[in-house]
Amino acid sequence: MTMHPAADAKDWGGRLPRNESIDLDDDQRAAVSEIHERTARWAERSGFAPTDDAGGLIGPFNALALRPGQGRAFNGWVANDQRTSSLPKAIREVVILTVGVAWDADYEIYAHVAVGRAVGLSGTVIEGIRSGSTEGFGADELAAHRFTAELVRDHRVSDESYAAALESFGRDGVLDMVHLIGMYLATSALLNAFEVPAPEIPPAS
Incomplete structure (x- = not known):
């Protein structure tokens, strides 16, 4: 069961206002609903909290709702990528966690430790990356891991x-890996620029 942080425990927006604390336009309100209905449900299934215990968006999701055009495109x-990548799910999480750790992006690490566990990435590899x-x-x-760490x-x-990397994943896999690195470099930049905090990583069960 995903544990949601207390709404009043800290400023979950970091340097940004929480979307529930300001007057949103119609497009922003629609974006909040879309994130709750789609992305947040995936996060819950993956074992990490996309909201606080009052239902307010946390992590990158608050930021994505504030700029709906960019958020939807991202x-x-x-x-x-999740639908079409040639990379195994566990390898995708190796890449994402390597980016997050290189950037010290707390929420990215928090979220993808959970996703990594959910898709069967071993605790040894998760802790080794960290x-x-x-x-x-x-x-x-x-x-x-080495390909990603060097590029980042x-x-x-x-x-x-x-x-x-070419031997392990083929040409398409290397292309998919570079795209994935780019996505999570962008996520890390968003999180770190706005000092977005993260809940504590729960111990492995």
Whole structure:
């Protein structure tokens, strides 16, 4: 069961106003409803909280509702990737968590630890990404992690890491990985620019 943080525990909007605290226009109100009906339901199924205990949007969802055009386009990009990516679900979470940890994006890490657990990513790999250890990683997990870490931190990928990713995932998989990295770089930037906080990560069950 997903635990929702208390609405009054902290300023869940960070530097942004909470959407329920300001007068929204019609498009913004529609965006809030769409996020509750679609994205928030996926978050709940995945085991992380998209709202506080009063139902107010938290994480990137509040920010996406405030700029509906950009928010819908971004959510469409993410939804298309979830439907069509050639990467296994667990490998996608290796990529996303590697980006989140590199950027120290608290909510991204919080959310995708939960998603990683839900899709069967091992606790060893999840904690290894967070701590900087690759002990116990499988070949595909290591290839995805190294490719992502190099691109995010060094802005380039070594020939060795590129070859390993190509062997593990093929050309389409490497293309899908770069798109996925871009999505979560954007998410990390949104979270960090506005100092958006995150609930505590629950212990593994």
